[in-house]
Each structure stands twice: as structure tokens, then as C-alpha cells.
Amino acid sequence: MATIFIKDDLRASVEAASGGKTTVLYTAKGQPSYMNVVPKFMLEDVADSVGTLGTGVHPAFIVNGIEKSEFFYGAYQGIIKNGELLSLPNVNPSRSSNFDTFSNTARAAGAGWHVGTNAEWAALLLWCHKNGFTPRGNSNYGRSSDATFETGRRIDGGAPGVTSGDPAILTGSGPASWRHDNTANGISDLVGNIWEWQTGMRLMDGEIQIIPNNDAVTADLSAASAAWKAIRLSDGALVDPGTAGTAKFDSPTATTTGNGGTPILSASIVNRNGTLGDSTSTAGSMAAAFNAITTAAGVTAPALLLALGLFRHKDVADSDSIYLRNYGERLPIRGGSWSYGAAAGLRALYLSDPRTGASSSIGARPAFVL
Template sequence: MGVTISAPDALRQSVEAATGGVNTVLYDSKGYPSVMCVVPRFNIEDIHPNLGTGTHPAFLVGGVQKSEIFVGKYLARIHDSHALSLPGQDPNASINFDTADLRCTAKGPGWHMMTNAEWSAVALWCWKNGFMPRGNTNYGRDHSQTFETGRRQDGLAPGLAEGTARTLTGSGPVSWYHDNTPAGIADLTGNVHEWVRGLRLVDGEIQIIPENNAAQPGADHSAGSTLWRAILQNGSLVNPGTANTLKWNATGADGTGNPQLATAVTSQTSDESTHYVSQQYKDLTAASGVTVPPLLKVLGLFPHATDIDRGRFWVRNNGERLPIRGGYWADGVNAGVFAFNLYNARSRTGTFIGFRPAFVL
């Protein structure tokens, strides 16, 4: 048994009726429900003419164009080794990439941890629709609109800068949902960082699993997977280690300064505990003479506009680094749907790192 999406039941009918079909309920291989947000296919030229043309890669899986993807409305809560998307839960954290990934794929065919392509599609949709969701960015409240609060799982008061200030899934106001309505995807900004599939850095080289093939059943995300591809300045995908692929370099000596898009790593970070480079996402730059292909902007790796007012970009360009997105409860303006953290090894855990299930049929 994989998933049932057509048979009516009371829970699904009530959720779909309440949201006009924007939300639905999908059941996994053990029959556990997850509330999912339906994200319809769109073309990238409809977001911004400088992004190119054609279907956003989030809707291309195994060479097949999908009419929609399903994104967990809520951060994952693990039950019986399955990642569920349900309201009012303390989101699971302190989980490494591979374990979080397994808790999603265990749900059956089509289920996976949210991919970077899917996340980027949602972020671009938010920008195009003129709304950047707020969230738990200041210990249970939004840092700029401090009257916006959620229910802290540790029971402490919103804004009190102590404790583990995760908020219960979906407990914030509608401005904490991606479309500013109760039918949106909750908590993409702040609360906990979220692991995403299909992207990594290896010694600074940007590597992706093409299109949304990271969502395919059995997609190999291991360090030695043959699915990884590097990117040239013209947007072509090539084998990792090919000359002049796009990389993240540091602007200062010895891995200091800001991250900068380049074709060579001449300044590399070190010191696992403290050494990284970062900059507000909207302010990222490319080295002189380096062309930024639209693909990087489509995947949220380089800003397509300068009016993105929330979100920071962090990088370590030594070793393998897997992405977490969105920021967490103490990040303030550094959290946001375009926030991007590429400095963690796949083994990293923390009370501030969670994940989210997704599904594609």
C-alpha cells in the first residue's frame, strides 16, 4: 500500500471543504493521515521574466510534468517511525539528514522529505504574490510584529529569550502561513530550520539532483550517489569536479568575509564550530566575470530581486554540506522563506533543526 488520494473519508472531506480544496489529507502505508497543501504547477516566466521560461523544476519528476505537488502543511512530527504533518504538534528536531529523510520515505511511494526545488517554488510564489510570511523568529513571536505569537512547546512566554522556543505546528496567526490564509503552509519562516533534499555543496561546488528527481522513490542522496550534478555558468549540468563549475567562495582570506559565487575556491572555510561566511540573501554577489545562470535563481541559490527583506545565506565551503532552510526561532531578520544555510554536515543535529514531508504522485 502506498497512498490513497481519491477515496472519500470524513477527515479529508472536512479539510477540503474548509479550504476550498487547497488542503487535503493523504494517508501513508500505515494508514496515518497527513494534512497537505496542494501547490499547482506554474511557469517560471510567470514569476519573473529574467528567470527563463517553462515549467518550474519542482513540477518535473523523472521527465514527467506534474500538475501539482503536495507539501506538508505542518512541520513533521514522527509517529511510529513515520513523519506526519498535523496541527498542534511539537515538531521533531534533533534529527540528522539521513534519519529525517528515512522517516519520510518510509511512508510509501511518492512520499519524500521536501526538496530544495519544491521549497524554492513556494518561496518564489510567495514573492510573486507580494507576501513574505512571518513566523517564530524571536522566541515564540515574530521579531518585527511582536504581537504575533505561537504556543511555545516549553510553556514559556513569547519573547522570553531562554528555553527551547519551538512553537506548536500551525499555532501562529495567518501571517505565519505562506499565502497569508489559514489554508497556507505553516511555519516556513523561523521555528526550526528544515532539511531539504536534492542539493549540496562539496568543497564549495554546488551540486544538485536535476529538476525534482530528488522526489523520486529510491533517489540516492548518499555522498557517493551518481545522481549529483554540478552546474556551469550557462546552466548546463555536468559531472562533479568538471572545470569551471559554479562554487561558493569566501571574499576574504582564510575563509572570511562574505560568500561569493565563483568558478574556483580560493578562500576556504575551516573550523567546524565557528568558521563560516554569511550575508543577507538579497545582497549576494558573483565574482567579476562570472555569469549567474537563471537556474540558480530558480533554485533559490542566488537572488532574482533586491526586495527580499528577510533571509540570510550561510556557507561553509569545505567538505560535504547539506541544506537547511527557513531559519529558526532566534534568527530575527535572518529567518525567511529565502533563508538558506549550507554549512552543516549530514550528521548534524540540533533542537533547532527539523523537516517536512512532501508527496508527488
């Protein structure tokens, strides 16, 4: 741990060039990882209107009951090198590994290292929306679907927009508008390119479960972990999974194939989509614009769900989409990939894959909290 903050020439040059927004941290094996510093903020500071997100420090800045002044987030989508998950510029991001592989290689980098958590992603989402800028990215085979003149350098060297080959781009090779703050030193590729596994949140048979605050940094992340908590709809309190009245995603129709429609935030599940353990695109799922998620009669989304990016915190004119199956354990990936067009975005959320899922369009990003 003592060597993670080595003040060498590389770190000094990166900090000088970025005005301190980006730094270099070192792993247990001494490998460099380029990280953006995300300073602590309050929920009320990023709320669209008073009280919508609750009050106090955003959950991403609380780890095991201790407030943190900042967390460090990978400036780039992750690459596995020498058994550790790193954030490096201008590389082919690692893909086609399941959740546990990415999580294990992130933690192998040393204490405090982890795959980015859903709480951290939500903090960035809220910050971007409050600051009036939503990044674009590789959502159309090497270019932005919203601004096709914006391009990155494809892995296969192909022309932007060509649907064959490998349309993923080298990390950070897009323009400043593909960074979270619209500057060359922001966090790159949060939108499109490849989906990113998230820790600390899941669906279990449709029940929304989280590991409180940002405790997923150190917690047991296994399916049977006692760290998982459900969210009571009436007041947002954290309770044991299976407790009556917890937040769940229901479907308007029951199906094991095709699209089941717009998810409904509910205290009970009437219809299930998918089958236990399925991970194929032909299995039943719900798919809709994130902004279109509805609520069952008499249900109001708790502020915690809004703060964690699991329900709309305001109406946003975008087409970011949500996909989910409410059968079995489903772990989140966020952001979209090169083929998702306008459905990719900061709010894009895919809750259809089990932890064993793997795809050439899914990767992960390292983060660090001291």
C-alpha cells in the first residue's frame, strides 16, 4: 500500500498535464494504472430538485461506515495484464470474461482495488447530469450514433460505421465529447464501446439488492453473500432479502422469449421474464427506455433508488435503455456497446446476464478507494 502513490516521473507528468484530474496509481505488482480523482459531494448538490435524492454524502463515498474524501476511477476501460485489471490508454480493453474473473483480477491489484461499483457509476451519472453535459461515445461501430463525425480508432483498423470486424476502439481514442466532463482529461468511454460489469448491485428473482453504500469495495460479492440487502419500498430502508414490500421489477407480461415490455417498479412480481440461469438473447426479457420505467399503483420510488441510478432522478431527453430478466441472479452491466446506437448512454442498464455471462462486448473498469 505504501508504494501505490509513488511520485515518479510518469505520475508527475500525468498530473501536470491534466491539472491534477488524472493521476497514476500502482498495483501490488508495481503496474501503473491511470485513474481520475472523483471528489466527495453531497446528494443535495447533484439533485435536480430539493429532496429528490435524499440528503447527505452520496453512498459512493462511504466505505464500511467511513466517509471518504474521494474515490479513484479508471480513466479508461480495463485491460487484464499480469493477472491485474488496469486502466491504460490506447489499448484493446479486455473482454469475454465473466464477472468473477474481472472482480478477482481487480482485487488482485491490492487492497482498495475493485471493479467499479454501481454506486460509483451512479455518482458519475448524477454529476454529469447536474453539470449539464452527457458524454457521447462509440455507439455505432467506431463512431457516435448521435454525431457520426465523432470517431475513435477501431481495434481492427476498420472504417467507422463498418459493421463487420471488431468495432471496439482503443481506450480513450475518441474526442473530448466522449469523456465525462467534455475535456481531454475526463473519464473516457462511459458511453458505448463495451458494456462494463458493476459490483454491489444485482437482481435476485426480480428483487433489487445492493451491498450498502460503497461496501462492495471489500465485501463478499458471491451469490450467497450475507452482505446483500433489499430495499423496502415504503421508506427506502435496507432489509433482509425476501422481506415483504421490497423493491422489485415486475413485467407487464409473462414470457420466456421476446420482449416483455417496460419494467414496473413494484412490491410484488406478477409476471416473470426469462428462465433460471439463461443468458441468451432469445430468452425472455424486458426492454424499454430507462426514462419510461413505470411504478405499480401506490408505489413511489425511494430516494435511494434514484441516488443509485436505478430509477429516473429526473426526466431526461435521451433514449438510454434498460434490459432485464426477473428470474434468477442477474448482475448489472452499464453504458452500452458499439452496436446499441441511441440506446447506449450513462443510464443504459442491462440486468439480463448471470455472473457467468461473457461476451466480446462486455468488460470492466478498475476503481480504487483508500
